[in-house]
Amino acid sequence: MKIDEQLLLSYSAEIRTYNEKEAIFLEGDAPAYFFQIIEGNVKVNNYNEEGKEFIHNILGKGQSFGDPLLFIDKKYPVNAYTLKPSTIIRLPRKNFINLIKEHPHVSMEMNACLSHRLYYNMIMVQNMASQQPALRITGLFDYLKSYTDCEDAHGFNVKLTRQQIADLTGLRVETIIRTLKKMEQDKLVKIEDRKIYY
Template sequence: MNIEESLLYSFGGEERNYKKHEVVFKEEDHALYYFQIVEGKVKLNNYNENGKEFIHNILGKKQSFGEAMLFLHQNYPINAICLEDSRIIRLPKNNFFEMITENPGLSLEINACLSQEIFYKLKMMQSLASENPMQRLKGLLDYLKSYHDEDCHQCFHIAFTRQQIANLTGLRVETVIRTLKKMEKEGHITLKDRKILY
């Protein structure tokens, strides 16, 4: 979701600067804001009972997060942590709903954004249910490439580290590395200067 910055500011949005590794919000915090990234990257994650990280998503410039919990009046079920120095606009919950009320066209955009999130979760659940690591990786890569406008063969750069891919798919990093090499051998991806092209 990308709302015009000037509109966010006109309804009381404020820009905040976050350092790399700084927490925007943590699991069980009250949902109080709509967040939109101006610059930087944010990961949405949580940890299991053994302390293993699971990454739900990695978001970048012009992407938003936190809005779903505003509609549900629920605490955040995840953490939002900056992966690099970031500038983020945050809009208080009441102002967010006022903005939507006065700009009803935004409701359709928000519905489309939330529908995309549900679609992603369903596709990832389907991939994660597979015992086959290649199937898990292919599900993630297909999803990431679905945001890419051009229809190209092995030209889309996957801008995640092997560790981030492991945390997104629930695989061990060694398994990710081994499976990516196998996928390259079979012609599904290209590995070039540590970059993954899909």
């Protein structure tokens, strides 16, 4: 969900620029801001006890992140890093809560957005349990597409590398490459110049 930038600024939001691979917040930090991307990309991830990375999402222009935790008293269970130089607007937690209270339509839009994400998260978790690689991949793509307004078939550009798809699905890169080729033959995805469209 995207909140109007002028509305955010009217509640004392600030615009910050981050370098490539800079941490925005780390696992264990207390949520202090609502974040929305103006330009750039943000990776939300964490690492297991063996140090293997698990990518939860890669977000782009107009998308917000970290917001569900602003409503509960919990620490971040994930990290957020920029993937390239990025400009992000951030609004202090207290100001964000005031904005939500004073603009009920924003609260309703946010509830709808969070419900949408939760729905696709449940579908993705179900598909991740599948032994079929194509189901795992489509579950992931449906989840990522749910963060956008795109409803067209093959209109959503999956901005992930084959390695990132493997990290997100728990599959090997070779399996991802082979399955994507089969999915393209079955017209489930379109691949142009190595870019994946779902």
